[in-house]
Amino acid sequence: MEWLGLHFFTPLPESGYLLLNCTHNPFLVLLAYLVACAASFGTLDMAERVGHVDNLTAKRHWRWIGAGCLAGGIWSTHFISMLALQAPITIHYEWFLTLASLAIALIASLFALQTLSHARMRFHQYLTAATCMGLGIALMHYVGMAAMRSEAQVYFSSGLFGLSVAIAIGASLAALLLSRYLRNGSGMFHQLLKYAASLVLGAGIISMHFTGMAAMQLLLPTGAVPALPIDNNPTQLGLSVAVITLLVIGSSISAALADKKLQHKERDLRRVNALLTELDQARASLQQVAHYDALTSLLNRRGFNQIFAENLAQKAQAEGMLAVIFLDIDHFKRINDSLGHDAGDELLTVLAGHIKSSIRSHNDVVARFGGDEFCILINIHHRDEARHMAQRIMQKMKEPIELAGRRMVMTTSIGISVFPEDGTTCEELLKTADLALYQSKDGGRNSLNFFSSNLKTRAFLELQLEEELRSALRNQKELVLHYQPILDLHKGKVTRLEALVRWQHPQHGLLAPERFIGIAENNGLIAELDNWVLRQACADLGWLTDQGHPELVMAVNCSALNLARDELADEIEYALRSSGIAASRLELEVTENALMGNISSTLILLRQIRALGVALSIDDFGTGYSSLSYLKRLPLNTLKIDRSFIQDIPKSTTDMEIVQAIIGMAHTLHLQVITEGVETQQQLELLIKHGCDYVQGYLLSAAVPASEISAVITALDQRNPPGLAGSKDTTSAKGSSTGSSVVRPIR
Incomplete structure (x- = not known):
């Protein structure tokens, strides 16, 4: 080829x-x-x-x-x-x-x-x-x-x-x-x-x-x-x-x-640009995280304060007005406790939408401060504008919400402060709005209040009392215990004392517990205060034993907050051991609502206390909410009827019937009954008639210092014969009037 x-x-x-x-x-x-x-x-x-x-x-x-x-x-x-x-x-x-x-x-x-x-x-x-x-x-x-x-x-x-x-x-x-x-x-x-x-x-x-x-x-x-x-x-x-x-x-x-x-340089340049872009995005994300709430996408406290300061400076120059509206969802904790935190988060998202839909324009600022607290900043010309917006929000909140298969209606408490009347700085206006909010909550919730000067005075006084209470707990010189005798109607003698704390304030004189117990509970001081009362009461009971009262039982009140502490049983054991008294001579009084607040954990703690030999009493019975199915499971010894059921006796037959029912129920549950607030002879006679075991009140004696209680006990024991309840039943049956002088008060 x-x-x-x-x-x-x-x-x-x-x-x-x-x-x-x-x-x-x-x-x-x-x-x-x-x-x-x-x-x-x-x-x-x-x-x-x-x-x-x-x-x-x-x-x-x-x-x-x-x-x-x-x-x-x-x-x-x-x-x-x-x-x-x-x-x-x-x-x-x-x-x-x-x-x-x-x-x-x-x-x-x-x-x-x-x-x-x-x-x-x-x-x-x-x-x-x-x-x-x-x-x-x-x-x-x-x-x-x-x-x-x-x-x-x-x-x-x-x-x-x-x-x-x-x-x-x-x-x-x-x-x-x-x-x-x-x-x-x-x-x-x-x-x-x-x-x-x-x-x-x-x-x-x-x-x-x-x-x-x-x-x-x-x-x-x-x-x-x-x-x-x-x-x-x-x-x-x-x-x-x-x-x-x-x-x-x-x-x-x-x-x-x-x-x-060159291509490597271009790639390096693109990489640098990409890194710069990522840094910008990261900065924007950090800005979002730093100034916005992740759940509701509203401003958080930091973002709100920044905008608040800017608006405040503008209004100060223009001599305008601003209103700070502080909101708190009523009883929101119940949602978390009953339906879970996921349902609570869903509810907060819905409520945040309600709040945003109630504001007037983008100039109004809405923020979530955490939990169920929201804050709104609005420009106003007169106070009624803030009131009308708050009312719109309260009305919007009442719209039914479907949540976790349930249809529920929420309410809100609102506090309002106005610039420049109620403050000239961000901190002052937020504080005054918060004070107005607490007034709304104390007034029954589902209401709104503007800040007033008396609130500031009250807040200042409570702050001062808080600081002074801390000092009093440190030096332990101003706090004192008074004791009120409790008469055994069957023996006709005083067998119990109730320890009641008092504060001998240098300026305000002797303060009753109602004046400072709430401050202690709100500021984390109640555990220290209760522990002091427990130790002092046990020490005084040891002293009374030496004075010739070896059978007295000491009743000591326990706060609901303190009842949730696992250390309570150890503190009781330490107080008994330090004072050298028997555990059977100490009785711990807890309120009805405290017992039912968290029944599972409360039941465990109460059984630990009963295992020490300490008696347990349910105080203020009838004023809270309790279930008989739970009540029979609690290791209780005594039930104390609240004074509110006694004060209208004998005029109120309804109250008398309630007291009679409570006594019968308590005896059915093998509980002894103490009735407090007894002030008249007629009240005493009716209680004896219906089988009450113990009474205390001004008819016997007011609470007195430890130095005077021994004389009061001796006088009451000498003036009231043994078998008081039995003798009264006999004299009543015969129609004798000698019962009117059976108990003589010690004034």
């Missing part, structure tokens, strides 16, 4: 021809290999650039530059290798076919770079692309050899010809796989690996060429006189081509390196 003057798969003629032997210039062969290695390195570098560039136009440009490096390198390798051929005849080259071979190399190289542009390819796809690329390189080689013109005819050995094509395909496959592998990497090892791959690929390219040259056989017709070769200095030409090619490849590699550094 003859193609472009070349004979493929054609046997050599048997006679009439002379076979020419050819050699190669070793310097040009080495130079060709150097160019092939440089072309391989440039191709790997360009493929890496194509893979890393994001811009499509830049990717296309680098694809063309890479194709030019590969095509120029392969073609220069082929051309220099052809110049290295040394034959005993004159050989020259046709420029058209030579340029055609360069075009074929460029097409094959573009195909290779296009293949490397794909992100992922399977092996069979690489094999197909390598076959096409190898055939293109082989075609370039043999078209270049067809450009060779001489008197000899060119024949090719079939085996070596096929081997050259296989080498071209193998080298192409190796180039594609290595380029894909080396695309993502960095560092010295990666660079050394790229150099080694370039040497291997260069060897493949040069091997393909010289395998094709080895397959070539030059035949000269018999009798033909070969023209001597002309010395046109092929070494200089090959060196010039190599230098030009290497300069082009080197320039391309330098450009790629510069572009790589």
Whole structure:
């Protein structure tokens, strides 16, 4: 087969021809290999650039530059290798076919770079692309050899010809796989690996060429006189081509390196910009967290105070008015306790929406201060504007809300302060609004109140009392105990005392517990106060024992807040041990509501106290809420009827019937009954008639200091005969009037 003057798969003629032997210039062969290695390195570098560039136009440009490096390198390798051929005849080259071979190399190289542009390819796809690329390189080689013109005819050995094509395909496959592998990497090892791959690929390219040259056989017709070769200095030409090619490849590699550094800088710049953007977002998020409530998206206290200060400064300059509306959701804790905190959060979100829908415009500021407290700042011209807004909010709050399968209605307590009447600073206005809020809560809730000067006076006085109470607890010189006797109606003698705390204030005189117990409870002082009363009462009971009263029982009141403390049992045990009195001589009085507040934990604590041997009494019975099913489970000894059921007896038959029912119920539960607040003989006689066990009140004696209680006990025991209840029943049955002098009060 003859193609472009070349004979493929054609046997050599048997006679009439002379076979020419050819050699190669070793310097040009080495130079060709150097160019092939440089072309391989440039191709790997360009493929890496194509893979890393994001811009499509830049990717296309680098694809063309890479194709030019590969095509120029392969073609220069082929051309220099052809110049290295040394034959005993004159050989020259046709420029058209030579340029055609360069075009074929460029097409094959573009195909290779296009293949490397794909992100992922399977092996069979690489094999197909390598076959096409190898055939293109082989075609370039043999078209270049067809450009060779001489008197000899060119024949090719079939085996070596096929081997050259296989080498071209193998080298192409190796180039594609290595380029894909080396695309993502960095560092010295990666660079050394790229150099080694370039040497291997260069060897493949040069091997393909010289395998094709080895397959070539030059035949000269018999009798033909070969023209001597002309010395046109092929070494200089090959060196010039190599230098030009290497300069082009080197320039391309330098450009790629510069572009790589520029791209890294651009990426670093984008990374810096991205970090700056993230910082801005983080700053905005922190601003959101710092100034807004996460649950309701309303302003929090910090954000509110910032806007409040700005508006306050503006109004101070313009001599305008502002109103601060402080809201507290009534009995919100019950929602959390009964339905859970998730339901409470859902309710707060709904209520926040109600509040926002009640304000007038975006100029009004709404904030959540935490828990169920909300605050509104509005611009006003007169006080009624604040009142009308507060009323709108209260009305909006009363709309039914579906929550956790229940339909409920919430109410709110509101306090209002006005700038500049009630304060000129943020702190003063918030404080005065808070005082007005507490007035609304103390007045029964679901109401609104404006701040007034008497509230400030009262708040100042309570603050002062709080500080002085702390001091009194520290020095323990101003607090005193008074004792009220409790008469046993069956024995006709005083068997119990109730310890009642008093405060001998330096300026205000003797203060009753109603004046300072609430302050102690609201400021975390009640535990310390109760513990002092307990220890002092036990100590005084020990002293009374030495004075001749060994059977007295001491009743000590316990606050509802103190009843929730696990340390209470240990404190009682310590007080008993310190005073040396028996536990059976101490009785702890707790209110009805305190017992029922948290029945499960209360029951555990009461059983611990009963295990010590201390008696338990339920105080103020009938004024709170209790369940008989729970009441029978409590380890109680005594039930004390509140004075409110006694004060209208005997005028109120209803109260008498209630007292009679309570006594009967208590005896059914095996509880003793004490009735407090007994002030008249008629009240006493009716209580004796209905089986009451103990009485206390002004009919017997008011509460007196410890120094006087012994004389009071002695006087009462001497004036009241034993078996008082039994004797009264007898005299009543006979219609005697002697019962009127059975109990004589000690004034």
